[in-house]
Amino acid sequence: MYCEQIKTLTELLKNIATIQKSVEWISYYLLKNIATIQKSVEWINYYLLKNIATIQKSVEWISYYLLKNIATIQKSVEWICYYLLKNIATIQKSEMKMKFLGRTCLIVLSLLPAVSTQIGWTVVGTDQPVIAEPGDDVILPCHISPRLSAVDMEVRWFREKFDRPVHLYMNQNNLLETQDSDYQGRTALSPEALQTGDISLKLRNLQPSDSGIYTCYADDRSWYEDGQTEVIVAAMERKLEPMGK
Known part of the structure; x- marks a missing residue:
């Protein structure tokens, strides 16, 4: 019993030494490369700040495209809803599902014209x-x-x-x-x-x-x-x- 405890303690001490070496190596690597890591972070920050106007314009352009094509999107939603409602009996014979789908389509279609007609010019x-x-x-x-x-x-x-x-x-x-x-x-x-x-x-x-x-x-x-x-x-x-x- 006593010998087994000594053996276990020896293994633990051995593992602690290995863990300590690993920690020391990681610390050494980080300290040695801290300048490179810092430069990488600085470069990323510089790139983002330098290109923030371009990123912002890209977001504006995507929004512009979506709003500009609202009529096409609306037609697509109408067609999908029409197709699903027409084929709902084949897809699933459930009156509850049909009513739910119908209400969903009506909600979506009622929102889209609200967006597209608010422009006024x-x-x-x-x-x-x-x-x-x-x-x-x-x-x-x-x-x-x-x-x-x-x-x-x-x-x-x-x-x-x-x-x-x-x-x-x-x-x-x-x-x-x-x-x-x-x-x-x-x-x-x-x-x-x-x-x-x-x-x-x-x-x-x-x-x-x-x-x-x-x-x-x-x-x-x-x-x-x-x-x-x-x-x-x-x-x-x-x-x-x-x-x-």
Whole structure:
């Protein structure tokens, strides 16, 4: 009995020594690499802080896309509910389940129109392209309907990239530092026109690369909408008059 206790105690002491070595090794590793670990944490914090604007814009864009496509989402929900209700007898012959499903669909469908009809205004671009020659100054038509003041709204004109604006107006200021470098010094919004919901963009000194689709986007912090305008830059053919006439 006594020998067994001695043996057990010896094993415990042996294990304690092993555990102690492990703790010492872990401590040594952490202390040796603390600078690297600290640098990694600092780099992660730096990256997040540096890209917080991009992350925020991504979240805004996702929200914008979902709200913009609310009609499509609503149609999808309606179709799913219609299909399930039509086939509920085949799926499961239960009157209680049918009533529950019906109530669920009605609740969802009643909420979606509430969201989609709260906007009260839309953004209207133009179906007719703006056609001009290189070097011309043009107006890209766009307005809010019904006519509301856009002075306190965010007004953003962009092409392919939302975060690379052709022109950005926000907090009653033109934020030119965020503007696409290809358009610097060539765009303007009319302060007077903004008061009546006219968010048309003046684009000066047209370049061939300016051809394309432009999106005008307005955001009043409770809703946002957009419209589109196409620009075509092309040299016009001129017929030369015969000499002597």
